[in-house]
Amino acid sequence: MTTKSILISGASIGGPALAFWLHRYGFDVTVVEKAHEVRRGGQAVDFKGPIHMTVLQRMGILSAVEAASVPSEDGALVNAKGRRVGVIPGAFAGGEINVPRGDLAHILYDLTADTCEYVLGNSITSLTETADGVDVTFVNGAPRRFDVVLGADGMHSNVRKLVFGPEADYVTHLGYSYALATIDAGADDVMYNEPGRMAALGGLKAPAFFVFASELLPSRDDLDAQKQQMMDAYAGGRWRLPELIGRIPSSPDFYMDSISRATLDHYSRGRVALVGDAAYGNALGGFGTGLALVGAYVLAGELAKAAGDHGTAFEKYEEKFRAYASISQKVNAGRLLAPATKLGIVARNILFTSLKVFAPLMRIFDSPAKNITLEDYDATLRAPHVA
Numbered sequence: 001m002t003t004k005s006i007l008i009s010g011a012s013i014g015g016p017a018l019a020f021w022l023h024r025y026g027f028d029v030t031v032v033e034k035a036h037e038v039r040r041g042g043q044a045v046d047f048k049g050p051i052h053m054t055v056l057q058r059m060g061i062l063s064a065v066e067a068a069s070v071p072s073e074d075g076a077l078v079n080a081k082g083r084r085v086g087v088i089p090g091a092f093a094g095g096e097i098n099v100p101r102g103d104l105a106h107i108l109y110d111l112t113a114d115t116c117e118y119v120l121g122n123s124i125t126s127l128t129e130t131a132d133g134v135d136v137t138f139v140n141g142a143p144r145r146f147d148v149v150l151g152a153d154g155m156h157s158n159v160r161k162l163v164f165g166p167e168a169d170y171v172t173h174l175g176y177s178y179a180l181a182t183i184d185a186g187a188d189d190v191m192y193n194e195p196g197r198m199a200a201l202g203g204l205k206a207p208a209f210f211v212f213a214s215e216l217l218p219s220r221d222d223l224d225a226q227k228q229q230m231m232d233a234y235a236g237g238r239w240r241l242p243e244l245i246g247r248i249p250s251s252p253d254f255y256m257d258s259i260s261r262a263t264l265d266h267y268s269r270g271r272v273a274l275v276g277d278a279a280y281g282n283a284l285g286g287f288g289t290g291l292a293l294v295g296a297y298v299l300a301g302e303l304a305k306a307a308g309d310h311g312t313a314f315e316k317y318e319e320k321f322r323a324y325a326s327i328s329q330k331v332n333a334g335r336l337l338a339p340a341t342k343l344g345i346v347a348r349n350i351l352f353t354s355l356k357v358f359a360p361l362m363r364i365f366d367s368p369a370k371n372i373t374l375e376d377y378d379a380t381l382r383a384p385h386v387a
C-alpha cells in the first residue's frame with residue numbers, strides 16, 4: 001500500500017465517516033478538529049432513499065441513527081396575526097430519518113474514537129507536498145508528515161484555502177443568511193414570512209430558525225456583530241418578530257452563516273482531497289449530510305481499492321461522485337424559505353400546502369439522490385481485518 005497515514009481535517013460528519021472506513025481498510029488515521037470538543041448543535045439533518053440507508057447499514061449505525069431520530073411532523077404557516085394560512089409538510093422539513101446534527105456527529109465520533117487518533121482544539125497552518133508525503137504544521141504542537149490529507153472541514157474549509165486558494169474562488173454567496181438560536185419562544189411549530197425574511201419556531205429545524213435576504217456575508221468569528229447584523233435585518237417586523245429579536249442578544253448558542261454553495265472543478269490536488277461541504281456544500285439544501293456520508297464512503301473505498309495509490313483513487317472518486325453531488329449545484333434554499341415578494345410568499349404557501357403537487361415535486365427534486373451505483377467495497381476488497 002503506497003498510502004498509509006492519512007490526516008483528516010474536521011470532525012463533524014464527513015471527517016469521522018472517512019475515519020471509520022479508512023481505519024477499517026487498514027490506514028492509520030488522524031483527525032484534527034478546530035473545536036475543543038466534537039460540536040453539538042445544529043438542526044435535524046436528514047437521510048432518505050436507498051443510497052443513504054445502505055451506507056448507514058454498512059457502517060453498522062442505522063439502528064443507532066434511527067434511535068436518535070426525531071419525528072418529522074407538519075408545521076403551520078401563519079400570518080402577521082398568528083392565524084394559520086397553510087402547512088409546512090413534514091416531508092419538506094425532513095427525510096425518512098431526521099436526526100439532530102450534533103447527535104449524529106457524536107454517533108460517528110463514538111464509532112471511531114478508539115481506533116483513530118483525534119486531535120481536538122487544533123488546526124492545520126500549512127501543507128507542503130513533497131515527493132513522498134505532505135508536511136503539515138499545526139497551530140499547536142510539532143509538525144508531522146502524512147501520506148495523504150483529506151479536508152472534511154466544511155463550507156469554510158481550511159484545507160481548501162491552504163491548498164486550492166481563497167474561499168471567494170470556490171464559494172458563491174446565494175444572497176441569504178440563516179441563524180439558529182435557542183430562545184424560549186414556545187413549542188408551537190410555526191413559520192412566518194415577510195418579503196425577504198422568515199422566522200420559524202419549534203419543529204425540527206431549531207427552537208428558533210431565521211432565514212433572511214442579505215448581500216452581506218456574516219462577519220466571521222464575531223458573534224456580537226453577527227447578532228447585530230441579524231437583528232438589523234428584522235427591524236420593523238410584525239407578528240412576534242420584535243419580541244424574538246429582543247431575545248437574540250442573550251441567546252447562548254446563536255449560530256449564523258451565509259447560504260452559500262461550494263463549487264470545485266476538481267475535488268483533489270496532489271495528495272489532498274476534499275469531501276462534504278468543503279467540496280460540494282450548499283447550506284440548508286437538505287442533502288449536505290447525505291452527500292458527506294456517501295462521499296466519505298466512496299473516497300475511502302477508492303483509496304482502499306487503489307491500494308493507497310491516491311492519484312488513481314482521487315480520480316475514481318471524482319468520476320463516480322460528481323454526478324451524484326450535482327444536486328448541490330442546483331438549489332438556493334433561501335428563495336424558498338424567504339421569498340422576496342408577497343406574491344412569492346403566497347405562491348410558496350400554496351406549493352407547501354398542496355401536498356398533491358408537492359409530493360411529485362419532492363420526487364423530482366430528490367432524483368439525483370439516486371444517481372450513483374454504490375460499490376460494495378468491503379466485499380470487493382475482502383480485507384482480512386474487516387470484522
Ligand SMILES: Cc1cc2nc3c(=O)[nH]c(=O)nc-3n(C[C@H](O)[C@H](O)[C@H](O)COP(=O)(O)OP(=O)(O)OC[C@H]3O[C@@H](n4cnc5c(N)ncnc54)[C@H](O)[C@@H]3O)c2cc1C
Binds near residue numbers: 041042152255277284
Ligand atoms: C456546529 C454546526 C452546526 C450546523 N448546523 C447545521 C444545520 O442546522 N443545518 C444544516 O443543514 N447543516 C448544519 N451544519 C452543516 C452540516 O453539518 C453539513 O452541511 C453536513 O453535515 C456536511 O458535513 P461536513 O462534515 O462536510 O461539514 P461540517 O458539518 O460543516 O463540519 C466541518 C467540521 O470541520 C471543523 N473545522 C472547521 N474549520 C476547521 C479547521 N481549521 N481545522 C479543523 N477543523 C475545522 C468544524 O468545526 C466542523 O466540525 C452544521 C455544521 C456545524 C459544524
